[in-house]
Amino acid sequence: MxxxxxxxxxxxxxxxxxxxxxxxxxxxxxxxxxxxxxxxxxxxxxxxSKASLREAVAERWLHTISLPLEVVFKQDCSASERLRLWLKTLIHIKHTLVQEDPELFTMYTTLVEESVDVVNAHIGELIGQIIPIIEEGITNQEFKSTDPAATASGIFMATARFHHPAHAKEWTSPTINQEFNIVWNLIHSGIVK
Amino acid sequence: MxxxxxxxxxxxxxxxxxxxxxxxxxxxxxxxxxxxxxxxxxxxxxxxSKASLREAVAERWLHTISLPLEVVFKQDCSASERLRLWLKTLIHIKHTLVQEDPELFTMYTTLVEESVDVVNAHIGELIGQIIPIIEEGITNQEFKSTDPAATASGIFMATARFHHPAHAKEWTSPTINQEFNIVWNLIHSGIVK
CATH class of the missing domain: 1.10.10.60 (Homeodomain-like)
Structure with missing residues (x-):
């Protein structure tokens, strides 16, 4: 070429x-x-450098996860429904990637974990998508949060079992959706007025 | 001998x-x-069998995690405080085990993960310790839960980031306690009346 x-x-x-x-x-x-x-x-x-090339591959893959999530902002629904949809979409994307090609998923997560900056930027981007949903819920009088950034970060961490690659082996459990509903109910109950 | x-x-x-x-x-x-x-x-x-010997070693190690937790039931405090103390104690035990000898921690978690039954029994035992705390909170009019088993299981899953061995590498983060507080506030807000 x-x-x-x-x-x-x-x-x-x-x-x-x-x-x-x-x-x-x-x-x-x-x-x-x-x-x-x-x-x-x-x-x-x-x-x-070799590292910067690997980081760029990792970042591009992470964008295939974070970009499709933006579709939830086009839905006409309550902030609660939008938040649940955002989480379900993230979880669906991750679980589908593992199901389709577990080895490829492991390869990309290995690349991602090589760079703390890449990981942190990705987490920051995802939490940055939750924040406006929390703010919307506060404006709507749906949510009682006084610190949207902390609430968004808490929701992201409390759902790690369903989207953090370290739990990928547990995603094949037949009760995983039921388990998500239990955690969702707990979280939702913590944020609604 | x-x-x-x-x-x-x-x-x-x-x-x-x-x-x-x-x-x-x-x-x-x-x-x-x-x-x-x-x-x-x-x-x-x-x-x-060799497997049953390894399982027995794994189970004995897991008891060194679950047994010290029972001390929280002797504290005279509210159900909220007891729940927070239970979680903080579990997290402290796990983080200390990793800090003291990371390789040994990995060896034991490898043994544990060999047996789904051993893992499930351990998770069942831990969630079984949370349930009476939730029930106490319901009796006290502190908590609003109508399903103590589901609430206990939700709390256990929502705090996985702080006690699940798959997250051990993240426990050295300087902000890990602050992150626990964010998740705790979210959970607590979801269970108190």
Whole structure:
């Protein structure tokens, strides 16, 4: 591939394919360059280090999780329903990713966990989507929270069992939806007026 | 050691030492028998299989977590305070075990996770300790729950981030206590009248 066709996106597409084929341990920048038929120096012009290339792959994958969540803001419903829908959508996305390809899910979560900054930015983005729902509920007189950021962060942490990748093995439990309802009822009861 | 001195407890003591030395992958019943200077047939008279010996080691370790929790029932305090104390004690025990010897903690959690029955019995025992606290709060007119078992199970799941071994790496975070307080406030607000 000629260098001038090489965009960040096309490098990430190839890096993703190479990572899937070789696994995160064995993938080098040289492997990615070889697959693109360019020198590794060309890759380094777009990504200053191997770590930054891996981070960019991890970030792009995390956006496939956080972007579809924005659809819940288009629903015409109460803040309670929006919050429940947001959580159910996040959980559905995560559980589907594991079900479809457990090894690939493990590969991406391994990449994500390599960078504390990437993890924190993702958590910040997700909690940042919950905050306006809490604010909406306060404005509506639905929720009694006085600190939307803390409430959003508490809701995110209290539902970790259903969306944190460390619990992925537990998501196949036949009672997982029932368990979510129990936690949801507890949380909801803690925020409604 | 002569066979007639051999109790289940002394076999478990030795099995624990051997597991610590060789690790869960490499430890066999023969290793445990050798350390006790008995034949492996002698061990099998007390534990019918290698799996049952490992389960017994796992169960004994889990009791070192669940037993100290019973002290909270001797405190003279409100049900809210007792519930918070129970959670803080569980979290303190788990965090201390990881801090003192992270490798040993991983070894025991690996053993525990080998048996779904052992895991479920332990979770059942812990939730079984929360239920009477919820019932006490209902009797006291402190809590509004109508289903103590569901409320107890919801509280246990909603605090997983602070006591589930899959989150052990996150327990060193400098903000972990603050995060517990946020989740506690959310839960508590969901159960008080």
């Amino acid at each position: 000629a260098d001038h066709y090489l965009t960040k996106e096309s490098i990430l597409d190839t890096a993703e394919q190479v990572l899937r084929r070789f696994g995160p341990e064995k993938t080098s920048v040289v492997d990615v360059a070889r697959a693109l038929n360019v020198s590794h120096g060309t890759i380094y012009r777009h990504f200053p | 002569a066979d007639h001195y051999l109790t289940k407890e002394s076999i478990l003591d030795t099995a624990e030492q051997v597991l610590r030395r060789f690790g869960p992958e490499k430890t066999s019943v023969v290793d445990v028998a050798r350390a006790l200077n008995v034949s492996h047939g002698t061990i099998y008279r007390h534990f019918p």
